[in-house]
Amino acid sequence: MNRFFRPAFALCALLFLSGPLTAPLAAEVETASLGGGEEERVTEVAGCVLTAKAVCPGIDLRHRNLRSLSLAGADLRGANLMRADLRHADLRGADLSGAILDGADLRTAFLQGTRLSGARLRGANLEFARANGADLRQADLTAANLEALRADKADLTGANLEGANLQEAKLSLTNLSQANLEGAKIRFAIFQDALMTDCRSCPTDW
Numbered sequence: 001m002n003r004f005f006r007p008a009f010a011l012c013a014l015l016f017l018s019g020p021l022t023a024p025l026a027a028e029v030e031t032a033s034l035g036g037g038e039e040e041r042v043t044e045v046a047g048c049v050l051t052a053k054a055v056c057p058g059i060d061l062r063h064r065n066l067r068s069l070s071l072a073g074a075d076l077r078g079a080n081l082m083r084a085d086l087r088h089a090d091l092r093g094a095d096l097s098g099a100i101l102d103g104a105d106l107r108t109a110f111l112q113g114t115r116l117s118g119a120r121l122r123g124a125n126l127e128f129a130r131a132n133g134a135d136l137r138q139a140d141l142t143a144a145n146l147e148a149l150r151a152d153k154a155d156l157t158g159a160n161l162e163g164a165n166l167q168e169a170k171l172s173l174t175n176l177s178q179a180n181l182e183g184a185k186i187r188f189a190i191f192q193d194a195l196m197t198d199c200r201s202c203p204t205d206w
Helices: 006-018 023-034
Strands: none
Touching: none
């Protein structure tokens, strides 16, 4: 073999025999792929494993990266999720009654059947979230972004939607009784067959 090709051949042989990347190196590659110093996604806090049907009432998850995490059916009553990253998270059937989600990022989150009664979602971003059948009674959604939200058959009785962005939201058969929509943006929103008894600033042409 030509002496100039021997080093290259030896290196190729070494890589072939060494097999796939070792775990530490693979982890480094995964961490590097996050880019921009993004916080690693958390899966356990204060001894509570964050998974479907977890029982973690009152847990402090402020500013946590919970993106794409499955918390379906979890008990998160009274939890503090202020400014948490919940993009594309699965919260179907979870209990978030009385939880604090001010400024939370819930874009494209799955909230079908989620219990959010009495929850605080001031300034939260629920753009393109799916919340069909969700319980949002007495929820505070002041200045929240609900653009293109899908919340058919949801219960928003007594909810505060003052200054919220409801443009292109779908709220067919939704209960908006005693809700407050003062200053809300409702352009192209769909309220077909919604219940609006004693609703403040609800549209009158549906």
